[in-house]
Each structure stands twice: as structure tokens, then as C-alpha cells.
Amino acid sequence: MDGETRTGVFWDAVRGEAPVPPAAATLGFEFVEVDPDRGTIELAFTATEAFTNPAGNVLGAFVAAMLYDTVGPALIATLDPDQFQSTLDLNTRFLRPTRPGRKLGHGRIVHRSGDLAHLAAELTEPDGTLIATATATARVIPLTEARNAV
Numbered sequence: 001m002d003g004e005t006r007t008g009v010f011w012d013a014v015r016g017e018a019p020v021p022p023a024a025a026t027l028g029f030e031f032v033e034v035d036p037d038r039g040t041i042e043l044a045f046t047a048t049e050a051f052t053n054p055a056g057n058v059l060g061a062f063v064a065a066m067l068y069d070t071v072g073p074a075l076i077a078t079l080d081p082d083q084f085q086s087t088l089d090l091n092t093r094f095l096r097p098t099r100p101g102r103k104l105g106h107g108r109i110v111h112r113s114g115d116l117a118h119l120a121a122e123l124t125e126p127d128g129t130l131i132a133t134a135t136a137t138a139r140v141i142p143l144t145e146a147r148n149a150v
Helices: 009-014 022-026 060-076 143-148
Strands: 030-035 040-047 083-094 101-113 116-124 130-142
Touching (some): 009 030, 022 060, 040 060, 060 083, 060 130, 130 143
Antiparallel strands (some): 083 130
16 A cells, blocks of 8 residues: 555545544444555445344445445545546345455455546445446546535
8 A cells, every 4th residue: 555655634634644534433433454556445434233133133224335335435545636526326136145254355446537437336244255246337536526416
């Protein structure tokens, strides 16, 4: 990771110099590894009992949120400090139920052309068991427009 030489809000959070966004903190978000040159990222999440459905499994919406918080940072890690990303769609496939605990998010840029990027992610158990996958399309936007992105 060359986060020591990169600047911006994202990299400040990677280095622990700034907090992660509140939604990410709710998911127990933790940086594991990021390679902006390859467009890949590995993150960890901690699913708590508060995330469970009546059967005791992590609700799919939280699984999708973990995947969402994996694909976005995979792209953000490659952007200039004055850029951000706006997710246009997220498609999630739930492969098996999961219980509370640590989960790993593996994200990557599949293809980028201009301001559009196609992204993918997998959520796994620490032993590598695949829980869910996602694909997404995102648009690179100026950071100043991030609050008003469509």
C-alpha cells in the first residue's frame, strides 16, 4: 500500500488519522489491505447481534451494506483527492446465511472507462467460505458534487 504518499479523506482514514464514516463504523469497518495500482481492496467488518434476523442470521441488508462499503472504497482508493464516486447500481447475490462475527470484503475494479467504473466484491467468512457477491457500476464525480450526486 502506498497510502503514506497519497492524500485525501480516504487515505487519512486508511492511516487512522481520521475516523471512517459513521455508516462504515456501524458495520465494524476495518482496513486490511489496499492496492490502488491494481484497483483492489480488502476490508473486514464485524457483524454484531444487532444485525440479525429472527433466525439469528445476519440480515441480508447488512450483508449488502458490507459489499457496498467494499466496492466503493476499491474505486475511491484510485481517485485523486478532489474526486469521489457515486454508485449507480449494486447487484447482490446471497449464497449462504452467515452468523454474527468477522467478515472479509474483497473488492476490485473490473473495468474503468472515463468516469464510469464496473466493480465487483465478495464477502467471505475468515476461513474463505463465500457468503455473498456483488457487482456495481459507479461514476467518478468531483468531491464538491458528492453531496448532490444523482
